[in-house]
Amino acid sequence: MTALILAVTLIGTAWPLLLRVTANVQFDYDEGWNAYRDRSAAYLIALYSAPPKFEITNYPPLSFHLIGLLSWLTGSVTTTGRIISLVSLAVVCWVIRLVTRLFTTTGYAGACAALLFVLLLEVWMPNRIGVNDPQLLGMAFEVTAFYVLIKHPRSARSGCLSAALFVIALFTKQNLVxxxxxAGLSLLIGRAWRPLFYWATAGLVSVAVLLLATHVIDGPYFLSDLMRGRAYRVADAVSQGGLYLLVFLPYVGIAAVWAFRNRASVERRPLILAWLAAHGLGLVLSGGDGTGGNMFFEAMVLNCVIVVIAYEDYFQRTPALPARRSVALLLLLVLLPACLLPRKISVGLSEWRNLPQMQDDFARGVKLLRSSSSPVVCENLLMCERAGKASAFDPYFVRDQIRLGRIKESDIVELVKDRRLGMVEIGDYDRPEPPTRTHARYTMLFLQTLLANYTISLRTPEFTIWVPKAAAG
Known part of the structure; x- marks a missing residue:
């Protein structure tokens, strides 16, 4: 019954997210950023050929090459990335079902865990469903590697395959650890020395092979890009972590109790250790500039698996449980999503209704940017990419590096002051006009200088495009 309720809820709420796959508009800042790298990889242009200056490629290369290659079939790197993201989500759900099935007696339990993950993902970060972003692709490799190892923990072959898949996941998205x-701590604590040796050796060999391939194909600055420091704010970590715990408190609480009660179980040890690692890392890493709710995706996967296992354990221990209490416990799984989903549904429907106009406006912006003979800069990076223009700098990266003191703010401001930029595109944060609102990706001084030297050429509800005042009209 619970699986049926979850399935019906998903069918009724997720369809707006699926229909936007081919939409010619940017749904997430990373989509434009990824599109540039995907296209470079498609044409075998090295991704790490120079040290970072006004932009950086601080993601591993595998997703870019996969999407770039497949885009030759679809004709669009963004559409390809969105399709791969949806397929990856399906794979993650399938493996969640398989992992849950290892510790439960029915296939319905695994289906509940998988459907619950999608529902919670829709509640937590719907902007990561069906968008061109490598997070879910990497997680598809990661959860598969985890399943392979815990299903056959003593097999050398499974250990080698698991290690290789874990490394592929890391070379897709570096935060998937x-x-x-x-898995590794489980082998170590269990003193499974032979499987641990094969697992670790296969992992080191896989890392060495992929590092060498990346150096040869994509250039020598991979590690310097990947390890480049970013601004960190404890307040952001507290805010993101606090919100996560507030939203998912019932799941975290049930999983924590289950982990404590099963702490002596050898079979369940990998789940417990991975759950602890996922929550610890999520709470710490969510404070990094450019990170966010996706730092908790692994924790969400493990919450769904463990909570469903905990429910079955409880029902098996108390077979004579009154039907009323059983229904109440099952409804607890969907109570939180049921409370939060109405707003998410409303936002999704509004986006779907406005999508035709958004695409028309996006196309107008692309056409205008394409007409510029001078360098341009975009906050909506996909708009610049579709216009065939390289953004003069990555607004998000530059703002982060200015905060760290690695880039002089004057270097960016002078581009506007001297009117060397033919056009400047700003997203919806610029309403009302700058500098009356602090912008997340442009500094206040940049916006003040823009207002003094540029005028609006195109305004839509989502963005504005500014041109030098001498070129107005």
């Missing part, structure tokens, strides 16, 4: 930590 919670499940390999849980």
């Amino acid at each position: 919670a499940l390999p930590i849980g």
Whole structure:
């Protein structure tokens, strides 16, 4: 019954997110950023050929090459990335079902865990469903690697395959370390020396092979890009972590109690250790500039698996449980999503209704940017990419590096002061006009200088495009 309720809820709420796959508009800042790298990889242009200056490629290369290659079939790197993201989500759900099935007696339990993850993902970060972003692709490799290892923990072959898949996940998205930590610690604590040796050796060999391939294909600055420091704010970590715990408190609480009660179980040890690692890393890493709710995706996967296992354990211990209490416990799984989903549904429907106009406006912006003979800069990076223009700098990266003192703010401001930029595109944060509102990706001085030297050429509800005042009209 719970699986049926979850399935019906998902069918009724997720369709707006699926229909936007081919939409010619940017749904997330990372989509434009990724599109540039995907296209470079498609044409075998090195991703790490120079040290970072006004932009950086601080993601590993595998997703860019996969999407770039497949885009030759679809004709669009963004559409390809969105399709891969949806397929990856399906794979993650399938493996969640398989992992849950290892510790439960029915297939319905695994289906509940998988459907619950999608529902919670829709509640937590719907902007990561069906968008061109490598997070879910990397997680598809990661959860598969975890399943392979815990299903056959003593098999050398499974250990080698698991290690290789974990490394592929890391070379897709570098923050996916919670499940390999849980798997490795489980082997270490269990003194499974032979499987641990094969697992670690295969992992080191895989890392060496991919590092060498990246150096040869994509250039020598991979590690310097990947390890480049970013601003960190404890307040952001507290805010993101506090929100996560507030939203998912019932799941975290049930999983914590289950982990404590099963702490002596050898079979369940990998789940417990991975759950602890996922929550610890999520709470710490969510304070980094450019990170956010996706730092808790691994924790959400493990919450769904563990909570469903905990429910079955409880029902098996109390077979004579009154039907009323059973229904109440099952409804607890969907009570939180049911409370939060109405707003998410409203936002999704509004986006779907406005999508035709958004695409028309986006196309107008692309056409205007394409007409510029001078360098341009975009906050909506996909708009610049579709216009065939390289953004003069990455607004998000530059703002972060200015905060760290690695880039002089004057270097960016002078581009506007001297009117060397033919056009400047700003997203919806610029309403009302700058500098009356602090912008997340442009500094206040940049916006003040823009207002003094540029005028609006195109305004829509989502963005504005500014041109030098001498070129107005």
